[in-house]
Every structure is written in structure tokens, then in C-alpha cells.
Amino acid sequence: MFGGFMAFMLKGGWDMWLLLVISITGLAVVIERLWFFAQQHGDTKGLLRAIGQKISQDDIDGAIKVCRNQRGMLPKILEFGLLRGEKNRADITDALSIALMEHLNSLERNLAIIGTIAVISPFVGLFGTVLGIIKAFDDIALKGNSTPSVVAAGVSEALITTASGLIIAVIAVVFFNYFKSRIKTYNQEMIVAANQMAEMLHFHNTGAPIPTDLYQPTGAAGT
Secondary structure, eight states: OHHHHHHHHHHHOTHHHHHHHHHHHHHHHHHHHHHHHHTSOOOHHHHHHHHHHHHHTTOHHHHHHHHHTSOSHHHHHHHHHHTTTTSOHHHHHHHHHHHHHHHHHHHHTTHHHHHHHHHHHHHHHHHHHHHHHHHHHHHHHHHTOOOHHHHHHHHHHHHHHHHHHHHHHHHHHHHHHHHHHHHHHHHHHHHHHHHHHHHHHHHHHHTOOOOHHHHSOTTSTTO
16 A cells, blocks of 8 residues: 555655645644544533523632633633623623634634645646646657657646645635634634623622523523
């Protein structure tokens, strides 16, 4: 298998090694982003219910502890708001907005690399093809043999880099769009969760009961 891979790489020329470096870089970023999103908190509603229960019991420290015991960005953002829970709703909302903006860069980290790979891979592959065709015609001129079979052989070898570049680009575009969708969805979830917690703290500060059907554990609404 390794011998076949090496033969394929050598057949495509030095440009194939550049495409290999590009593909390995893209793979590393994809794995890093998949790991990053796997580490994010997945049960937003459950987290809000746990926090709401603590707030309704006038246990802000307990709500902060709930956040600190969870993984991901969202608990950290909510903790940032809880630490300012005594302020008015506008100030809490502003604080949460700042925390959201600070963490937005983490969501989009390294995504530009995948986008760049999606754009440049076909051009890198095409460049290799152009060089390969030039070399093929140079060989034909030197050997004085321009039969269709000789031309076809040279061109087929040159087109390997274009095909490889297109494959890398397609895969990069798929993952780029996937991560963009994940970022949009997760960012919206964090915004909604931050606003809901600001609402909970507002209810708490004004002495109004927190809507149990929204924030407290299942079964508590009917009690």
C-alpha cells in the first residue's frame, strides 16, 4: 500500500507533495475543530434549569458552582453574568454580550485555514498540471515522438494534480460549511441562553417568581 502511494505521489510530480502538506494541514484543523465542538456543553436547557433552580432558591453561589462544574464556553459565559447578578438587567445583558463576543473568536478559530485550503487547492493542482504538460511536451520534442499514445500518457500524468486538488477542495468546502453551520447554531444557542439567564436574574432581583415551566427541572412546574 505504501509503495502504491509513493508511486502515485511520484507520478504526479513535486506538486503532489505540496498538496499532501495542504491536505495534512486541513485534516489537522478539522480534527481540532471536531474535538473543540465535542467539548462544548450539549444540554443548554438542562443547564438553564439547574441554574434557574439555584437562583429561585436565592443561591447565586450555587448557580456559579453549577457553571464551574460544566465544560465548554456557555457555562463560562453564564458564570460571567452570574458574578454580576446584583446589577440591573441592562448591565447584566451588556456583560453577557461582552463575554459572548470574547468567545466568538474561539468558535471561528482556524476556520479561515479550511476556507483558504478550499480556495487554493484547485489552483495548486492546476499549476502542477500545467508544469506536467510542459514537461510532457518537452519530452516529446526531445524524443521526436508525438504519437497520440505518448501525448495521452504525458497529459494523464499531469492531470493527477488537478484531480487531487479538486478532491481536497471539495472535502475542505464540505467541512467549512459544516463548521459554519455549527458555529451559527451554537452562537444562537448561547445568545438565547444568555438572555434567558439575564431574565432569571432580573426576576430574582425584583422579587418576582422565576417561571418554573421554563427554567426549573421537569416536574417542578406542576408543584
